[in-house]
Amino acid sequence: MDNSPIIEIEKLVKKFPMGRGEFTALNGIDLRFKQGEFAGLIGPSGSGKTTLLNIIGSLDVPSSGTAVVMGRTIENLTARESAKLRKESLGFIFQSYNLLAVHTVYENVEFPLLLLNYTASERKKMVSDALEWVGLTEKIKSKPPQLSGGECQRVAIARAMVKRPSLVLADEPTANLDTANSHNILKTMETLNRELKTTFLFATHDDKVISYLRRKIFLLDGKVDKEEITSN
């Protein structure tokens, strides 16, 4: 398991209809990721980072080429199968947090577990574990509008991590955070990566994020420009 790749991407092309023609957002990507990586897609705006992340997250499908995530071929999945993949194995962290505003911190974090068949007591234990990881046990009853940006993003991390997915996809997770908060949540994710062996894949152009990455993949105009691996 440890040696077989968690993500395998070959000759991946993604085109979007644009006006009368097409716009090629991803133009022949070949990439592999192993379990436990802490990697990031880096590139200027419009280079295709989010597009690639969406395909890996089975929120979108390739125009050609193939993407295999945890043994499942994204372009062949039915809507139900891709929902199942997301439900069981993937966690998402978004730039704009995307928390449910009328629900408490506890309920937001509990939500992914409601889709899986955990009992109420199991859920309770898992939610408090996840909130402990991100240091938010005190704000359990607060609602997102009452939290700071950093706190919101920590709730989002807890929500992505609560079911202990194999892979977490984080799209610009620090874009709305100040420096201190950015380091704070990056350290949290790094710790979770080490302790739970969760694979993290970022999309970012933030230097703070880049400094934590152990593998940096530079995208330019829908292609992999270069790669750097830092071992530490």
Next chain:
Amino acid sequence: MIKFLIKGLIRDKSRSRIPLIVVSLGVMLTVLLHAYLKGFMGDTIETNARFSTGHVKVMTKAYSENSDQKPNDLALLNASAIRDQLGKQFPQLDWAERIEFGGLIDVPDSNGETRSQGPAFGIGLDLLTQGTRESERLNLVKSLVRGNMPKKQGEILISDEFAKKLRINPGDRITFIGSTMNNSMTIYNLTLSGTISFGNEILDRGAIITDLQDARNALDMQDATSEILGFFRDGFYNNKSALSIAATFSSTYKSNNDDFAPVMLTLSQQGSMGQYVKMSDYWANYIALVFIIAMSLVLWNAGLLGGLRRYGEFGVRLAMGEEKGHVFRTLIYESILIGIAGSVAGTLAGLFFAWLIQKYGIDISGMMKGSTLMMPSVIRAQITPSDYYLGFIPGLVSTVVGTMLSGTGIYRRQTARLFRELEA
């Protein structure tokens, strides 16, 4: 999951409050309008019943076939025996004999010469017997303009307009000229006791009201009657019961094929009243339909606005691995809850206002001037059992349809696009 959704529904006011208000208002209007129209049409039916058709009417077969001409030569004989028999067989109805007749009213001057004259349309009904409900039925006391109700044989009421045209006043003597049921001429002297206003053009033009016995004397109709009207003792016309009573009656008399055999017609079997009765039933459905369509459009729009706001939420839920169908279904369940809650609230409010109109009525006598239909001058709503559930049809259907229409956005859009709309 259900708890989670209900919490969201209750806490998110734009998700619950706005649709709830729209649904309650629409349901309230549906119920109110239905009860109001039912009352209006019911009152119109009732007015016609009281003045002419009864809830059911017994005549001879021959009379019923020419009833427009009021052919009293075809009147029912042995009227009191038939009426007693009807009273025994159908005690749920109050039976009343009526004689309708036409003729001329002649007003003599002091020398006995004609001073003025006019054609009259007469109704002879029981005004003097102890316990008769006829004058109450036609609301005669309240309709008096001048003079008094007849207190003894030989006194009559005339429509105020007609009396003015004839230039007569209460206390004046008049002469009725017409033909008896045996088609010989009759001249009968009467005293005007009072004038009345019916609020209906046809009657106000030339109606006279006499006691039944005076009509019998004048027309030589001893123990005969044009019609025997039956009225449900519990008030409103009920087409189903009326039809079944008429069927029972005609099966009793079916062996008798004689032209003078009695036949019974329900209100709905007389003239255009049948259509009116049917219409008063269909109306309910039309109102419900109109409200379903109008409210669906409003809720569709409200749903679109709310839905746009919620695409972020849907996107998150889909990203967490919830299936599109499940998101869509929970949206529908939410709308069913709202639909039920709104329908309950709207029905209660609608019933309350309908009850107010039923109790106090709305005076429309000013608007009814010149009407040739017999219409009531005060409209009262009538709450019927269907008002308790009718509102649920637009309330539920339109909420669900509106939600479905706006919810299809979940399917039309790519999952990834749901976020894009949120981030923009």
